[in-house]
Amino acid sequence: MxxxxxxxxxxxxxxxxxxxxxxxxxxxxxxxxxxxxxxxxxxxxxxxxxxxxxxxxxxxxxxxxxxxxxxxxxxxxxxxxxxxxxxxxxxxxxxxxxxxxxxxxxxxxxxxxxxxxxxxxxxxxxxxxxITEGQVAHWRRASRFLTDGDTDTFATMVAEGLLCRDESQSVTRRELAYRYVRRAMLQAALHSPHAVDSLRRALTDRPxxxxxxxxxxxxxxxxxxxxxxxxxxxxxxxxxxxxxxxxxxxxxxxxxxxxxxxxxxxxxxxxxxxxxxxxxxxxxxxxxxxxxxxxxx
Incomplete structure (x- = not known):
């Protein structure tokens, strides 16, 4: 225990x-x-x-x-x-x-x-x-939706940017993972006081x-x-x-x-x-x- x-x-x-x-x-x-x-x-x-x-x-x-x-x-x-x-x-x-x-x-x-x-x-x-410039642009668009208060679009964009949506590729629990990630991002956007700043740092302050x-x-x-x-x-x-x-x-x-x-x-x-x-x-x-x-x- x-x-x-x-x-x-x-x-x-x-x-x-x-x-x-x-x-x-x-x-x-x-x-x-x-x-x-x-x-x-x-x-x-x-x-x-x-x-x-x-x-x-x-x-x-x-x-x-x-x-x-x-x-x-x-x-x-x-x-x-x-x-x-x-x-x-x-x-x-x-x-x-x-x-x-x-x-x-x-x-x-x-x-x-x-x-x-x-x-x-x-x-x-x-x-x-x-990380490509196209990916950075995607995250920046997502962060703007979050800044504007559109948490649904933000959560969807983050989930789609983090998961393989190509149905020709075999991914176990694909839809379960998508729903989980989207819900987690939505909850973070709604309840975390640091969501906007955390996303911005992940984009600009990369290791x-x-x-x-x-x-x-x-x-x-x-x-x-x-x-x-x-x-x-x-x-x-x-x-x-x-x-x-x-x-x-x-x-x-x-x-x-x-x-x-x-x-x-x-x-x-x-x-x-x-x-x-x-x-x-x-x-x-x-x-x-x-x-x-x-x-x-």
């Missing part, structure tokens, strides 16, 4: 909070889960049940997200990484495992670059390492995925039909990390964590517990730094 603890912190004058599900019989370092720009500490039920048997699980309302205070004007990556480091210190953990999905992948990678000695392993999913990384075992995974950043581009990013695996999960798009939650959780648990990955994902590709794993069994 896990014990839930929520703690309030501040960094550079901005208040925020994190939540930890503690397991007395944990076998690996705590796992911190970082998600989308509009996701808060209660947005990961599909991962918590599968991760808590092996580790303490940490989620957060980082500055500018969920119920935390707003971020100050200007670039935010440094402050957000400082907030994550403050959580690691407050946990009393020498190192943690970081799981970053989508926008959270950029934060997790930024943390690994800034304080590598505090990160045991790094798992990155749906990495937005290559730097260049420069590579060494010294931290890393896993990069993608849905095979990811339309935010194609798997081939994510594979190229994985190749810049010295000790890395790249895997794609079949019948899924960018929202693979919703469409194939059991497979994603199994993949991440195997990685964080140093077990073989080969039976979890069908496709594997390798670059200069990425290690190829066997195909789906």
């Amino acid at each position: 896990s014990e839930e603890v929520i703690r309030s912190l501040s960094v550079r004058g901005v208040s925020y909070a994190y939540r930890v599900l503690r397991r007395p019989d944990r076998c690996v370092e705590p796992v911190m889960v970082l998600g989308g720009a509009l996701q808060g500490m209660f947005g990961w039920p599909q991962m918590e049940d599968r991760l808590t048997p092996v580790a303490d699980v940490v989620t957060a309302d980082l500055p500018g997200m969920g119920g935390a205070e707003a971020l100050p004007p200007g670039p935010s990556i440094e402050l957000l990484c400082a907030a994550i480091l403050r959580i690691i210190d407050d946990l009393g953990a020498p190192r943690i495992n970081l799981f970053g999905f989508s926008y959270g992948a950029g934060l997790a990678f930024g943390c690994a670059r800034r304080f590598p000695g505090r990160i045991a392993r790094l798992a990155l999913g749906g990495v937005p390492s290559h 730097d995925f260049s420069g590579g990384l060494s010294g931290i075992p890393a896993l990069v995974f993608s849905g095979e039909h990811d339309t935010v950043t194609p798997p081939a581009r994510q594979r190229e990013f994985a190749a810049t990390i010295a000790d890395s695996h790249f895997l794609s999960i079949p019948d899924a798009d960018h929202w693979v964590v919703l469409e194939r939650p059991a497979e994603v959780a199994e993949l991440v648990v195997r990685f964080f517990t140093d077990r073989p990955l080969g039976t979890v994902a069908r496709q594997a590709a390798t670059g200069a730094g990425a290690v190829a794993d066997p195909a789906w069994a």
